[in-house]
Amino acid sequence: MSEATEILLFQVGPRVFASAVFDAVRIASVRDVPAGELVVGSPLGMPFARERGIVVETHEHGEQRTLVVDQVLGVRQVTDAELHPLPAFAAACLTSGAVSGFVIVDEAPVLLVDLPTLVREHPGTASKRAA
Amino acid sequence: MTEVVRVGPLTRLPAAPSFLPGVFTHRGEVLPVLDIGQLVGHAAVPIRASTRAALVHCGPWKVAVVSEAVEGLVAIPRRSLEPPPSESSGVAEFLSAIGRDRNGAIAILDLARLVETARARAVPSGGGHA
Numbered sequence: 001m002s003e004a005t006e007i008l009l010f011q012v013g014p015r016v017f018a019s020a021v022f023d024a025v026r027i028a029s030v031r032d033v034p035a036g037e038l039v040v041g042s043p044l045g046m047p048f049a050r051e052r053g054i055v056v057e058t059h060e061h062g063e064q065r066t067l068v069v070d071q072v073l074g075v076r077q078v079t080d081a082e083l084h085p086l087p088a089f090a091a092a093c094l095t096s097g098a099v100s101g102f103v104i105v106d107e108a109p110v111l112l113v114d115l116p117t118l119v120r121e122h123p124g125t126a127s128k129r130a131a
Numbered sequence: 132m133t134e135v136v137r138v139g140p141l142t143r144l145p146a147a148p149s150f151l152p153g154v155f156t157h158r159g160e161v162l163p164v165l166d167i168g169q170l171v172g173h174a175a176v177p178i179r180a181s182t183r184a185a186l187v188h189c190g191p192w193k194v195a196v197v198s199e200a201v202e203g204l205v206a207i208p209r210r211s212l213e214p215p216p217s218e219s220s221g222v223a224e225f226l227s228a229i230g231r232d233r234n235g236a237i238a239i240l241d242l243a244r245l246v247e248t249a250r251a252r253a254v255p256s257g258g259g260h261a
Contacts, residue, residue, distance in 0.1 A: 015143070043145030089192040089246070090144060090163040093151050093253035099144060102154070102161050109142045109154055109161050 003080050007103055009073040009110070010054060013045035016110055018103045021075055023115040025055040025064060033066045040068045042122040043096055044113065056115040065119040078103050083112070096121055132242070135201050138164065138182045148253045152178065155195070162186065165194045167240075170249055171222045189246040196242070205232045212239070224248075 006021040030038065030053045040050065053066035084102045086094075098118035102109035141153035141164065150169040154161050164184060166176050176182065176197045184195035207230035215226035215238075225248070227241035 045145070084161045087154060087161055087163045087193065089165075089194050089250065090147070090151060090154060092192070092250045093148055093163075094144060094146065095254060096146050102142070104156065107156070108140055109156050111142060111144070 004077045005080065005083065006075055006077055007112070008054070008075055009105070010069045011071040011073060012042075012047050012069050015045060016073065016105075017044055017113050018105070018110045019054075019113045019115045023056060025057055027072050028053045028055050028066055030066070030068055037064065038066050038068055039119050039122060042067065042118055043098065044111075044118070054115065056119050058120050059116050060120060067115060067119055076105070078105075084109065098122075133186045133188060135183050135185050136195070137180075138178055138184050138195065138197060141178055148249075149175070150249055151253070152197075157186075157195070162193065162195045165196050165246065165249060167196060167222070167225075167245065170245070170252070171225070173222075187242050187246065189243045192246050192250070194246055205230075205237065207232065207237065207239075 007018045008021050008024050009016060009018050011017070030050050033053055038053065040047070047068050047070045049070055050068050052070065052072055053068050054072065055064055055066050057064055082104045084104070086099055086101050098114050098121055099111055100114045101112045103112050136157050139155040139157065141155050143153040144151060150166050152164050152166055152175065154163050156162070169175050176199050178197070182197060183201045184197045187194055187196055212228040212230050215229055216223050222238070225240055225245040226238050228239045230237045230239055
Protein backbone atom coordinates (compact mmCIF):
# COMPACT_ATOMS: atom_id res chain seq x y z
CA MET A 1 0.00 0.00 0.00
CA SER A 2 1.31 3.51 -0.87
CA GLU A 3 2.36 5.90 1.88
CA ALA A 4 0.40 9.16 2.10
CA THR A 5 2.22 12.50 2.09
CA GLU A 6 0.69 15.87 2.92
CA ILE A 7 1.34 18.70 0.48
CA LEU A 8 0.50 22.37 0.63
CA LEU A 9 -1.04 23.84 -2.54
CA PHE A 10 -0.58 27.54 -3.21
CA GLN A 11 -0.92 29.96 -6.09
CA VAL A 12 1.54 32.59 -7.33
CA GLY A 13 0.21 34.67 -10.21
CA PRO A 14 -1.78 32.38 -12.50
CA ARG A 15 0.02 29.16 -11.52
CA VAL A 16 -0.48 26.59 -8.78
CA PHE A 17 2.48 25.04 -6.95
CA ALA A 18 2.91 22.47 -4.21
CA SER A 19 5.33 22.00 -1.35
CA ALA A 20 5.81 19.60 1.52
CA VAL A 21 3.59 20.72 4.40
CA PHE A 22 6.47 20.53 6.87
CA ASP A 23 8.41 23.16 4.83
CA ALA A 24 5.87 25.78 5.88
CA VAL A 25 6.26 27.10 9.42
CA ARG A 26 2.95 28.97 9.20
CA ILE A 27 0.70 30.94 6.90
CA ALA A 28 0.83 34.65 7.62
CA SER A 29 -0.72 37.89 6.59
CA VAL A 30 1.95 39.84 4.73
CA ARG A 31 1.00 42.93 6.73
CA ASP A 32 2.32 41.23 9.89
CA VAL A 33 5.77 40.54 8.39
CA PRO A 34 8.58 43.13 8.18
CA ALA A 35 9.12 44.13 4.55
CA GLY A 36 12.74 43.04 4.72
CA GLU A 37 11.74 39.42 5.34
CA LEU A 38 9.42 39.14 2.35
CA VAL A 39 10.35 37.19 -0.78
CA VAL A 40 8.16 38.83 -3.40
CA GLY A 41 9.73 37.90 -6.72
CA SER A 42 11.04 34.41 -7.38
CA PRO A 43 11.22 32.04 -10.36
CA LEU A 44 7.67 31.00 -9.45
CA GLY A 45 6.52 34.38 -10.73
CA MET A 46 5.19 37.62 -9.35
CA PRO A 47 2.07 37.48 -7.17
CA PHE A 48 -0.92 39.54 -8.29
CA ALA A 49 -1.67 40.61 -4.72
CA ARG A 50 0.63 40.84 -1.70
CA GLU A 51 -1.58 39.74 1.16
CA ARG A 52 -0.72 36.14 2.03
CA GLY A 53 2.65 34.63 2.82
CA ILE A 54 4.16 31.25 3.63
CA VAL A 55 6.72 31.55 6.44
CA VAL A 56 9.68 29.29 5.72
CA GLU A 57 12.68 28.29 7.83
CA THR A 58 15.79 28.81 5.70
CA HIS A 59 17.89 26.36 7.77
CA GLU A 60 20.54 29.11 7.89
CA HIS A 61 21.14 30.52 11.37
CA GLY A 62 17.49 30.08 12.33
CA GLU A 63 16.34 32.67 9.81
CA GLN A 64 12.80 32.75 8.56
CA ARG A 65 11.58 34.34 5.35
CA THR A 66 8.09 34.75 3.99
CA LEU A 67 7.28 33.80 0.41
CA VAL A 68 4.52 36.09 -0.81
CA VAL A 69 1.77 34.15 -2.60
CA ASP A 70 -1.67 34.99 -3.93
CA GLN A 71 -3.60 32.18 -2.29
CA VAL A 72 -2.99 29.21 -0.08
CA LEU A 73 -5.35 26.66 -1.54
CA GLY A 74 -5.07 24.08 1.21
CA VAL A 75 -3.49 20.82 2.24
CA ARG A 76 -3.98 17.61 0.31
CA GLN A 77 -2.92 14.06 0.97
CA VAL A 78 -1.21 12.37 -1.94
CA THR A 79 0.18 8.88 -2.34
CA ASP A 80 3.76 8.09 -3.28
CA ALA A 81 2.48 7.00 -6.68
CA GLU A 82 1.36 10.59 -7.32
CA LEU A 83 4.82 12.01 -6.57
CA HIS A 84 7.31 12.15 -9.44
CA PRO A 85 10.94 13.29 -9.51
CA LEU A 86 11.97 16.01 -11.93
CA PRO A 87 12.80 14.31 -15.27
CA ALA A 88 16.58 13.98 -15.63
CA PHE A 89 16.78 16.22 -18.70
CA ALA A 90 14.74 18.98 -17.05
CA ALA A 91 16.83 18.71 -13.88
CA ALA A 92 20.00 19.05 -15.94
CA CYS A 93 18.69 22.20 -17.66
CA LEU A 94 17.56 24.08 -14.56
CA THR A 95 19.94 26.26 -12.63
CA SER A 96 17.72 26.29 -9.56
CA GLY A 97 17.55 23.48 -7.04
CA ALA A 98 14.19 24.69 -5.78
CA VAL A 99 12.13 22.47 -8.07
CA SER A 100 12.20 19.02 -6.54
CA GLY A 101 9.63 17.24 -8.67
CA PHE A 102 5.95 17.01 -9.45
CA VAL A 103 2.79 15.88 -7.81
CA ILE A 104 -0.12 14.80 -9.96
CA VAL A 105 -3.19 16.83 -9.01
CA ASP A 106 -6.37 16.30 -11.03
CA GLU A 107 -4.33 14.46 -13.68
CA ALA A 108 -1.95 17.39 -14.26
CA PRO A 109 1.64 17.70 -12.99
CA VAL A 110 1.96 20.43 -10.36
CA LEU A 111 5.46 21.64 -9.54
CA LEU A 112 6.75 20.50 -6.16
CA VAL A 113 8.84 23.32 -4.72
CA ASP A 114 11.53 23.00 -2.06
CA LEU A 115 10.61 26.16 -0.16
CA PRO A 116 13.76 26.48 2.01
CA THR A 117 15.94 26.23 -1.11
CA LEU A 118 13.75 28.71 -2.99
CA VAL A 119 13.93 31.41 -0.33
CA ARG A 120 17.67 30.85 0.12
CA GLU A 121 18.29 31.17 -3.63
CA HIS A 122 15.98 34.16 -4.05
CA PRO A 123 16.06 36.19 -0.87
CA GLY A 124 14.11 39.01 -2.55
CA THR A 125 14.00 41.99 -0.27
CA ALA A 126 14.74 39.91 2.82
CA SER A 127 17.25 41.15 5.32
CA LYS A 128 18.93 39.05 7.96
CA ARG A 129 17.23 38.64 11.28
CA ALA A 130 19.02 37.41 14.32
CA ALA A 131 18.10 33.91 15.41
CA MET B 132 12.83 7.49 -31.10
CA THR B 133 10.15 5.33 -29.48
CA GLU B 134 6.79 6.83 -30.41
CA VAL B 135 4.87 9.93 -31.45
CA VAL B 136 2.36 11.18 -28.90
CA ARG B 137 -0.13 13.98 -28.40
CA VAL B 138 1.21 16.74 -26.12
CA GLY B 139 -1.00 17.19 -23.07
CA PRO B 140 -1.42 20.39 -21.08
CA LEU B 141 2.01 21.79 -20.30
CA THR B 142 3.25 22.61 -16.83
CA ARG B 143 5.85 25.34 -17.18
CA LEU B 144 9.12 25.18 -15.28
CA PRO B 145 10.34 28.28 -13.45
CA ALA B 146 13.49 29.88 -14.87
CA ALA B 147 13.81 27.23 -17.57
CA PRO B 148 15.51 27.97 -20.91
CA SER B 149 13.15 28.86 -23.76
CA PHE B 150 13.74 25.54 -25.54
CA LEU B 151 12.31 23.72 -22.49
CA PRO B 152 8.73 25.06 -22.49
CA GLY B 153 7.50 22.65 -19.84
CA VAL B 154 6.53 19.11 -18.99
CA PHE B 155 3.43 16.99 -19.49
CA THR B 156 2.25 13.58 -18.37
CA HIS B 157 2.03 10.64 -20.72
CA ARG B 158 0.86 7.27 -19.38
CA GLY B 159 1.68 8.37 -15.84
CA GLU B 160 5.19 9.55 -16.72
CA VAL B 161 6.29 13.21 -16.52
CA LEU B 162 8.11 14.11 -19.76
CA PRO B 163 10.14 17.25 -20.54
CA VAL B 164 9.37 18.97 -23.85
CA LEU B 165 12.22 20.09 -26.13
CA ASP B 166 11.46 22.77 -28.74
CA ILE B 167 14.17 22.54 -31.40
CA GLY B 168 12.97 25.77 -33.04
CA GLN B 169 13.78 27.73 -29.90
CA LEU B 170 17.14 25.99 -29.60
CA VAL B 171 18.22 27.15 -33.07
CA GLY B 172 16.78 30.65 -32.79
CA HIS B 173 13.50 30.10 -34.67
CA ALA B 174 9.96 30.75 -33.44
CA ALA B 175 8.48 28.53 -30.73
CA VAL B 176 6.30 25.63 -31.82
CA PRO B 177 2.78 26.59 -30.72
CA ILE B 178 1.35 24.06 -28.26
CA ARG B 179 -2.20 23.18 -29.30
CA ALA B 180 -4.49 20.19 -28.93
CA SER B 181 -3.19 18.95 -32.27
CA THR B 182 0.50 19.30 -31.36
CA ARG B 183 2.54 16.10 -31.45
CA ALA B 184 5.90 15.17 -29.98
CA ALA B 185 8.38 12.43 -30.72
CA LEU B 186 9.61 10.62 -27.61
CA VAL B 187 13.37 10.25 -27.82
CA HIS B 188 15.84 8.36 -25.62
CA CYS B 189 19.37 9.79 -25.73
CA GLY B 190 21.67 8.20 -23.19
CA PRO B 191 20.32 9.15 -19.76
CA TRP B 192 17.80 11.62 -21.16
CA LYS B 193 14.23 10.99 -22.26
CA VAL B 194 12.62 13.99 -23.95
CA ALA B 195 9.56 14.79 -26.04
CA VAL B 196 10.67 16.70 -29.15
CA VAL B 197 7.72 18.86 -30.08
CA SER B 198 6.74 19.39 -33.73
CA GLU B 199 4.17 21.40 -35.67
CA ALA B 200 3.16 18.35 -37.69
CA VAL B 201 4.06 14.71 -38.13
CA GLU B 202 3.96 13.86 -41.81
CA GLY B 203 4.63 10.15 -41.69
CA LEU B 204 7.35 7.56 -41.82
CA VAL B 205 9.72 7.08 -44.73
CA ALA B 206 12.36 4.41 -45.33
CA ILE B 207 15.65 5.70 -46.74
CA PRO B 208 18.43 3.25 -47.60
CA ARG B 209 21.50 4.02 -45.50
CA ARG B 210 23.75 3.87 -48.61
CA SER B 211 21.86 6.77 -50.18
CA LEU B 212 22.44 9.15 -47.28
CA GLU B 213 24.53 12.22 -48.06
CA PRO B 214 26.70 14.18 -45.64
CA PRO B 215 25.11 17.28 -44.13
CA PRO B 216 26.07 20.78 -45.31
CA SER B 217 29.20 22.14 -43.70
CA GLU B 218 27.41 25.17 -42.19
CA SER B 219 27.70 25.30 -38.44
CA SER B 220 24.81 27.60 -37.64
CA GLY B 221 21.09 27.13 -37.09
CA VAL B 222 19.64 23.69 -37.54
CA ALA B 223 22.50 22.65 -39.89
CA GLU B 224 24.63 22.28 -36.79
CA PHE B 225 22.44 19.38 -35.70
CA LEU B 226 22.15 17.39 -38.93
CA SER B 227 23.67 13.94 -39.22
CA ALA B 228 22.81 13.39 -42.91
CA ILE B 229 20.60 14.37 -45.82
CA GLY B 230 18.28 11.75 -47.22
CA ARG B 231 16.01 11.88 -50.27
CA ASP B 232 12.62 10.49 -51.10
CA ARG B 233 10.27 11.16 -54.00
CA ASN B 234 9.30 14.54 -52.50
CA GLY B 235 12.85 15.82 -52.21
CA ALA B 236 15.50 16.26 -49.54
CA ILE B 237 14.94 15.27 -45.92
CA ALA B 238 17.20 16.68 -43.22
CA ILE B 239 18.06 13.98 -40.67
CA LEU B 240 18.72 15.22 -37.16
CA ASP B 241 21.48 14.02 -34.89
CA LEU B 242 19.17 13.81 -31.89
CA ALA B 243 21.85 12.80 -29.43
CA ARG B 244 23.93 15.88 -30.30
CA LEU B 245 20.87 18.09 -30.22
CA VAL B 246 19.76 16.97 -26.77
CA GLU B 247 23.27 17.15 -25.35
CA THR B 248 23.80 20.63 -26.83
CA ALA B 249 20.51 21.78 -25.32
CA ARG B 250 21.59 20.57 -21.89
CA ALA B 251 25.02 22.16 -22.24
CA ARG B 252 23.56 25.52 -23.33
CA ALA B 253 21.16 25.54 -20.40
CA VAL B 254 23.91 25.07 -17.86
CA PRO B 255 27.18 26.09 -19.53
CA SER B 256 29.25 25.41 -16.45
CA GLY B 257 28.18 21.76 -16.45
CA GLY B 258 26.06 22.25 -13.37
CA GLY B 259 22.37 21.52 -13.16
CA HIS B 260 20.48 19.45 -10.69
CA ALA B 261 20.38 15.99 -12.27
